[in-house]
Amino acid sequence: MATVARPRSIISVGSAKTGEATRRELYFFNLFRVLQACIYTGLAFSPLAVTWIDLRFPLLGQVNALLFLAFATILFLRTSQMLRHVTGMVSLALVCDIVATVLAIASINEPQSGIAILLMFNIGAGALLLPPRIAGMLAVFGAAALVLGVNIVRYYDAHYEIGPLESLLFGTAYLASYGMFTVLGRQMRATEALAEQRGTDLANLSQVNDMIIRRMKTGVLVVDDANRIHQINESAWMLIGSPKPDLRDLGTVAPELSRRLYHWRTTGKTENRAVALAEDVPEVLPRFTRLSPNETTNVLIFLDDTSLVSRRAEELTLSSLGRLSASIAHEIRNPLAAISYSAQLLAESEDLVDADKRMVEIINNHCARANDVVENILQLSRRERSRPELVDVNAWVNNFVEEYKASNDLGMDLLRAVTQPRLIDGLFDPQQLQQVVWNLVQNAIRYGRLPGEPARVAVVARMIGEKGPPVVEVVDRGPGIPPKVAAQIFEPFFTTHEYGTGLGLYLARQLCEANQAALEYVPVAGGGSCFRITLVTQIAAPAGRA
Structure with missing residues (x-):
């Protein structure tokens, strides 16, 4: 501190x-x-x-x-x-x-x-x-x-x-x-x-404690009986409005917090109402305690950021909804399979008129769409932990394009690989990268084409600048995506297609974030779309954000 x-x-x-x-x-x-x-x-x-x-x-x-x-x-x-x-x-x-x-x-x-x-x-x-x-x-x-x-x-x-x-x-x-x-x-x-050695260990332990307190999301202050701030961590410094170094009087730095501290000292009660201690900072819920039972001078103040509490609650809610959705998806799968199988048997009947055949076709199409939704939800719920490893991006892109062409009949559509003459390395789980790029290429071939023309899709491996991060891009020459739609395409269940599930891009971004990579949409000048995956060259520690 x-x-x-x-x-x-x-x-x-x-x-x-x-x-x-x-x-x-x-x-x-x-x-x-x-x-x-x-x-x-x-x-x-x-x-x-x-x-x-x-x-x-x-x-x-x-x-x-x-x-x-x-x-x-x-x-x-x-x-x-x-x-x-x-x-x-x-x-x-x-x-x-x-x-x-x-x-x-x-x-x-x-x-x-x-x-x-x-x-x-x-x-x-x-x-x-x-x-x-x-x-x-x-x-x-x-x-x-x-x-x-x-x-x-x-x-x-x-x-x-x-x-x-x-x-x-x-x-x-x-x-x-x-x-x-x-x-x-x-x-x-x-x-x-x-x-x-004991002295060094004690000093190191003190340093570790100091680092932990500094990196805590909860604001921590130590205030004496003269209302002067003795110590403060980074979170508290930002939550009280980033005061100047020479300001140590709590009444000057954060009047409302000083008032609540006085109220706690005189009555022993804490107000349970969130308050913003400065402009353009999140609301906090102050808590007060003595450093020890015999300590009567210094007070330890905790500033709990209510936005963090809300985000934690939201994450718990989403996690619970994810487990619930997976359970529901399992229950839906069995009757959906029965409906699809019955529709297929009905389609083989020789007594069906054209109108009935059209109805069976609609049933099959919607069963397939519902099955895609179920598969995506189950994939989200049972997603395996990412295992990033160093990938030669140029070689990976060439192998991916060859494998995709061998597995899919492209017809008149064009899919090509664009690589660089220099070595490009990036960290990503190869199986998850395959899943992400496969989804992006399928979307590009399906939607990234001009009316009456074949799709032209390129999978590009390059680096941003001379020493920038490596990227994998899926580029098409289609009509592009309107800005209002582009702002929502990564949200779950958002789709503009009649038979889309709205989970493909959401799942792709989740897989990228699990590998500490970034997936973004970039408009292409002259028409077209570009989905860019920015890879990392080394895995950073997930914690420690100030």
């Missing part, structure tokens, strides 16, 4: 920004490294302020701390650039962390255990950011570097605080930290992916 402006298009749903979670983790990892470097620097330069911290190798400790602080600061400032090469940059940083930590442990006398513990967080963070194999190799490297560094220091100082066993325990703790953070990272990634 949109605001009062003409409804906007749906905003596409996207996922979270690529690397956002990694960027956040890198940021905190680099921030921890800066704090870690500050601790190393403070310890390395602590003899300048206090006397209880002793350095074994002062120059090594101070140079190591300053370089590590500079390195950590640069990484922190370039966190966003690290996203381009996350694995390589994090691996390099973790190697530097291990080296700097081992050198700090070797150069500082007192808090060696605390410094060794800090490295556990670096290895754990690496396990979160790096592939498990690389993170595991770096954890092994950290444990080995610590054990080797401690043993080297103890070679020069046997009274060094961290012993071989303790260094092995720290190394084991590094490996355990790697394993724990690897499992934790896997679970975090899975949870994050699931949350992101």
Whole structure:
């Protein structure tokens, strides 16, 4: 749903920004490294302020701390650039962390255990950011570097605080930290992916709901207690007269609807009388409801187009009449067959005078006409679902003309096919297209002729313009159809011929519409008639008309 402006298009749903979670983790990892470097620097330069911290190798400790602080600061400032090469940059940083930590442990006398513990967080963070194999190799490297560094220091100082066993325990703790953070990272990634997928699904569902509401034939508005329109779909926007985008006050946009809303709010009753909310728009029947039982501010307004309700009722009525007509046609068929058969037997009698023979002929003619009506009604009621497929229109027209000539004695009448040298494809159910064109050709041969002259009928396959839709036309050179009659020829049971049923063209148009094609009558300059079938090249979705 949109605001009062003409409804906007749906905003596409996207996922979270690529690397956002990694960027956040890198940021905190680099921030921890800066704090870690500050601790190393403070310890390395602590003899300048206090006397209880002793350095074994002062120059090594101070140079190591300053370089590590500079390195950590640069990484922190370039966190966003690290996203381009996350694995390589994090691996390099973790190697530097291990080296700097081992050198700090070797150069500082007192808090060696605390410094060794800090490295556990670096290895754990690496396990979160790096592939498990690389993170595991770096954890092994950290444990080995610590054990080797401690043993080297103890070679020069046997009274060094961290012993071989303790260094092995720290190394084991590094490996355990790697394993724990690897499992934790896997679970975090899975949870994050699931949350992101759920968020995307929720956004897509919201988009689908928005699209459904926008495409609803029923108008939908959301109005607050200040009588301002918050949201409105396309149907409601048109039913209230297509107001300007800056008009959001319901009293200004649709005074009558505002009055009915006030009446509903004060009395709780809805007026059951249709009203047109603007000029040249259909009448609507407003309905009001709260968004939820606890909602007291916003009101949901439905505008039911009465013309749609009438059309639905008419469609239901026609459907019921169609089923009733089919039932009646079945009941008529049996006595009609008996009458026709009795008339044929009577016609074989040798005692009939000419007047009686004429009466029998009339009976037979009207029985045939009634049977045609019954057949057309039954055809309408049991019409199969269309199965459109791609048809080579040129080849189809040539085959149809040859088949029609082989099945019907044309005598002096002329039927020809007119095709194009280029490929013309269209979608239509071949059997139903055969039925439609057969009916049109029969009508053209029967009625599309000048008095005393043979019929001249052409079945044409062509395209309208260079890139227009494909069409099949049945053209005759007869007297044409008067405009008043042409406006009614597709109506059911309309006929100008004494023995016509008035259902042939109606049934032909119904079959065309079932294939999303169009059948229309086009006058021919200089005399004659043209019935044009405009085919589609792809089947569009039947729903979704705004």
